[in-house]
Amino acid sequence: MATPFVRTNGATPQIDFGTKLGGVISMVAPGSINNGTIILPPESCGLQGVIFQQLDDKVVANTADETSQFGTGGTDDTRTIPANMASAGQCYFIRLNGYITNTGTPTGTVRIKLGSTNLVVSGPTALPSGLTNAFVETVFHLTVRSTGASGTVIGQGHTKLIVGALDTTYNRQLTMTAPATIDFTVDQAIDVTYQWGTADPANSLTITNSMIQVAR
Numbered sequence: 322m323a324t325p326f327v328r329t330n331g332a333t334p335q336i337d338f339g340t341k342l343g344g345v346i347s348m349v350a351p352g353s354i355n356n357g358t359i360i361l362p363p364e365s366c367g368l369q370g371v372i373f374q375q376l377d378d379k380v381v382a383n384t385a386d387e388t389s390q391f392g393t394g395g396t397d398d399t400r401t402i403p404a405n406m407a408s409a410g411q412c413y414f415i416r417l418n419g420y421i422t423n424t425g426t427p428t429g430t431v432r433i434k435l436g437s438t439n440l441v442v443s444g445p446t447a448l449p450s451g452l453t454n455a456f457v458e459t460v461f462h463l464t465v466r467s468t469g470a471s472g473t474v475i476g477q478g479h480t481k482l483i484v485g486a487l488d489t490t491y492n493r494q495l496t497m498t499a500p501a502t503i504d505f506t507v508d509q510a511i512d513v514t515y516q517w518g519t520a521d522p523a524n525s526l527t528i529t530n531s532m533i534q535v536a537r
Contacts, residue, residue: 404508
């Protein structure tokens with residue numbers, strides 16, 4: 322499907338569709354059979370709408386390496402903010418859902434990242450023991466405050482872990498107390514990673530659903 326864009330200079334029409342490297346406007350004049358197409362350069366557009374939806378399970382198991390929690394998206398999906406495409410006020414809504422199983426009380430570390438920059442590092446934190454397919458959710462809201470080579474972002478979120486059908490809920494804060502500096506003149510990939518403290522086949526995190534949405 323086409324990736325939606327919004328003009329950032331306030332020109333009409335407000336919403337266009339194209340690829341993540343530029344937009345396309347198709348126009349038909351009233352009472353005319355003639356139409357025209359205008360190709361918008363990347364700097365006139367901004368990412369808008371759902372830009373990523375996961376199509377498969379992503380399993381993080383039997384490893385103590387930092388690993389992305391995102392699975393594979395569709396052909397037109399992207400987790401990357403292209404160079405010079407960020408705009409002040411853009412908001413990125415990130416959500417991941419799945420389930421977790423463990424043995425003993427291993428630790429887990431969650432990281433929210435833009436490119437190689439860690440926006441949040443939470444952990445290592447000891448997990449409850451004996452989890453079996455316990456529901457997990459990560460939600461993070463990220464806002465671009467400024468752009469350019471010394472752009473800034475700030476965000477807040479949490480993870481939720483529910484043990485049992487109607488039992489205990491554990492929440493982990495994903496808190497930024499100050500903006501982070503990001504170079505938006507180069508591509509910046511959005512990522513949420515997980516790192517087990519102990520590699521064991523019984524320590525397994527499965528993400529079945531993930532989505533990234535952009536609003537301006």
